Amino acid sequence: MADLHRADVLVSCRHGRTPELVTALRDEIERRGLAEEIRVVETGCSGFCSVGPVITVRPEGHFYASVQPADVPELVEETLVKGRFVQRLAYKEAAGRKAITRYEDLPFYAKQMRIVLRNCGMIDPRSIDEYIAVGGYEALGKVLTSMTPDEVIAEIKKSGLRGRGGAGFHAGRKWEATRRAKGDIKYVIANGDEGDPGAFMDRALMEGDPHAIIEGMIIASYAVGSHQGYIYVRDEYPLAVENLTLAIQAAREYGLLGEDILGSGHSFDIRIVRGAGAFVCGESSALMQSLEGKVGEPRAKHVHATDRGLFDRPSCLNNVETLANVPQIILNGADWFASIGTERSKGTKAFCLVGKVRNPGLIEVPMGMTLKQIVNDIGGGPPKFRKVKAVQTGGPSGGCIPASMLDIPVDYESLTEAGSMMGSGGMIVLDDRTCMVDISRYFLEFLKEESCGKCAPCREGIKRMLEILVAMTNGTAKAGDLERLETLAKTVQTASLCGLGKSAPNPVLSTIRYFREEYEQHIKDGYCASGACRELTAYVIVDEKCKGCGLCIKVCPQEGISGEQKQPHYIDQAVCIKCGACYDVCRLDAIKIVPKAAVSLGGNGGNGHGTPAATPAKDKPGAAKGKA
Amino acid sequence: MPKLKSLDELRELRSRLKHEIKARTETATTITVGMGTCGIAAGAREVMQAFLDELSARQIDAHVVTTGCIGMCSKEPLVDIQQGNEPRITYGNVSPAMVPRIIEEHLIGGKVVQEWAVGRLVKEA
Known part of the structure; x- marks a missing residue:
């Protein structure tokens, strides 16, 4: 048994440059002769x-953000030797830039x-000892x-635990059906x-606390009367x-897997099966086909x-989270x-909060928290002065909530009612620079690639839908x-x-x-208000608002903006690649997104400056009609 | 590692392992060792090590943390002991040999070792 350590330095997680950071920390601690009293622990994702x-x-609970290997000597000297906090490495709140020094105080x-x-983020996932130390395998014991399989099932049923993979089927009922x-x-x-774009909670869980999944599986095996388990990753x-x-x-070494677990007579073992990354293999019947070594295709669930x-x-x-x-x-x-x-959705749910928020990451909240609280209080709201336009939940099978x-x-019901779904827990925040048609196109492209092709509605239908969406985003869509x-x-x-096809x-x-009007604008006006569909978009400068500060000139990667200081600038439409950098940087709202058809490339040096009637309103769609 | 054969064996193992992650769990007692240059020169590191060894041997629930110079350099090594809401007691000129008695009488017995204590800090309400 190791000696008592006075401090544990928890580093999360093993991605990016963390391995170098851990090595640097260990070397520095060793060099200063602190190795016996301070331990460096590599944890899973802290979120x-x-x-x-x-x-x-x-x-102490000192929390340091974005630590680089070069920061290590100072951190060790100040914090670990002298017990002082290094202000320079504190996390600063995006709003107000207030420094927060303790983990417990982080909003x-x-x-x-x-x-x-x-x-x-708390224990070393590669050490079963740490898992046992925090109470692991006690539930299994x-x-x-002290419980019969039926009592276990009754307990799970009573808890109201529902499947965390998306559909939300009651776990207890599933266990009971298997037992019977x-x-x-x-x-x-x-x-x-886990295959949703932008979702990584299952990965974080498998990497950060694998024993919790294994313990859950052994308990399930006892409840349903199984002796062999598989983890499909x-x-x-x-x-x-x-x-x-x-x-x-x-x-296995500890006798928690194998024959006669903890002297109970129950035997169970687990094998890991690696999948090839097909999205459809997350669907239960396709997953089982794949486990059998066959092509991962779903089957009818009679x-x-x-x-x-x-x-x-x-x-x-x-699901592993369940x-x-x-x-x-x-x-x-x-x-x-x-x-x-809530009444019908119990417990918590892990989400991957990504997209246009200040604090993207892995979070876990009680069911029933509102999307607004999640996006603003935990996520810190959208960066800069952007506005949230919608939140996409449930991955490619989910939907957008305005x-x-x-x-x-x-919770399961509210999200389904809103036309989206819980899904496995992806949560993508979209701001006003996101085009909803383009988002649909993105997800459909993903689904087209991932459709297994077994049934015609999914295989052909998604393809045709995608064709229409592509036409909408490049300006070739027709009425109807x-x-x-x-x-x-x-x-x-x-x-x-x-499920893949049904939810596609x-x-x-x-x-x-x-966002029906956005679709209509794309078709009728050839206009994408967010500027995301580049083939429909042109950026122009509004003379009255431009003060000639030159910010846009600096950020334009094409060097396509010109103008004298304190005079309105011009965008050269011939070289503009519609990246939107000027639009994002302008603080005076002087750059406007207009339909491409509304600006002319010819004449007056090819700049779109001063084009009249640049904004298409619904009452005059004629401006862009020719293009469509 | 021999296989665990019963829940009792698992619990026995856990009670030993709990000690290893002490720094990450809540405890009611905090022992603060002055680790400024003055403290280190006076032998604070040896004192801290003595505390760690003694806590480890007796499996006592306490955190050991470090702090910088607090100004009373002549009395270093200084060690503060804070138990729950009790007044914070400062011991001066602590040597490793004094550690077992401080732990025995103060931490376990709840009685301050008066002749070594140099300060007493009551939290303002």
Whole structure:
């Protein structure tokens, strides 16, 4: 047993330049002869990704943001030797630039409630000892020694735990169905095939606290009567695979996996299966096909996987986040868990808050918190002076919720009602520089690539929908395209075989529902108000507002802006690449986005300066009609 | 590592391991060692090590933290002990040999070692 350490330096996480930072810290601590009293611990993701790598010094709770290897000597000298805080490395709040020195005082964490992610950023995920030290495997011990499988299922049912992978099926009911299914051989499967663009909570969990997933799986195996489990992880997550492998090995060495676990007579083992990264393999039936070594294609679900799943045997498939909740429910009781959240959605949910917010990162909040609270209080709101336009949840299968509806609580029902879904937990904040048509196009392009091609509505339908969206974004859309798009979307939604196809039109339908006029502008006026569709866009300078400060001249990568100081500037349309850098930098709102058709390339040196009637209003669509 | 054969064995292991992550858990007691240049010159590092060893051997729940010079350099090494809401007691001229008695009488017994104490700080309400 190691000696008592007076301080633990927690470094998160193992991405980017963190390994060099850890080496530098260890070397410096060694050099100063502190190695016996101070330990450097590499933890999983602490969630505050925007200011990583972060260092937390315990027990003091000093929090350092964006630490570089060059900062190490000063940090060790001041904090670890003399016990003083290094102000220079403090996290500064985006608004007000107030320095926050202690982990416990960070607003980013203050509004969160970490149950699943409680160990991420706190313990070394590669050490089973640390997991046991914080109470790990205690729940397993309780289940194996003092509860019957039926009692475990009853407890999970009572807690109201629902699937965290997206659909929100009750975990307890799934366990019960698997237990009741006929057959001697049953399987427990953990779904770690996370594929939504911008989502990484499952990865963070598998990397940062693999034992919680394993413990949840062993408890599930005892409840449903299974002796073999699988964790399905995509191979693009090498660190998750590595940490899970180490965790399984350690659990076997400790006798927590294998024969006769903790002397209870229950036996269970886990294998890791690496997927090739197909999005559709996150769908349960496709995942099981892939586990069997076949092509990952979904099948019709006339028979539930709980009756005939993997190798046609009863299989209980849960998301890794669902499973990581289980030990905490067993330890603290179903009533405790059910007291968190809303009436029908219990507990917490991990989200990846990304896009146009000041503090993007991995967060966990109680169900029922409003989107506004998440975006503004935890995320710090959008950067600069931008406004939130919409929040995209649920990944490619989800939808966009407009800014006017950000007061809705985050739970399964409310999000579905709003035309989106909980999904696995991606949350992308979009600002007024984002085009909703373009966002639809982006997600559909992703889905077109990921459609397995088994059923025609999904395979052909998504392709045709994408063609229409591409036409809208490049100005070749025809009248009636919007209606065609809607019909197609509804067909794909109704007739597709699996969840991927059924939910594929969601991004399109939800954006049409809330931003229909944007689609119409694209078709009728050839105008993209956000400027994101470059082929429709031109930037012009409004003479009356331009004070000739020269900021835009400096940022233009094409050197396409000219003008005398204190005189209105000009944009040369012939060289403009529509990057929008001038628009973003202008503080006087003097740069305007207009339809490309509204500016002429010829005459007057080819600049768009002074073009009249540059803004297309709905009542005069004729300005751009020729283009469409 | 031999396999764990029962819940009791797991709990036994846990109670040993809990000690290793002490710095990351809440404790009611904080021992602050003055680690300015004056403190280090007077042997604060050895004193701190003695505290760590003694706490480790007796498995006592306490944090050991460092601080800079607080001005009373002639009395270094200075060690403060704060237990819960009790007044904060400062010991002066602490040597490693004094550590076991401070722990025995003050930390465990709750009785301040009067002859070594040089200060007493009551938190203002």
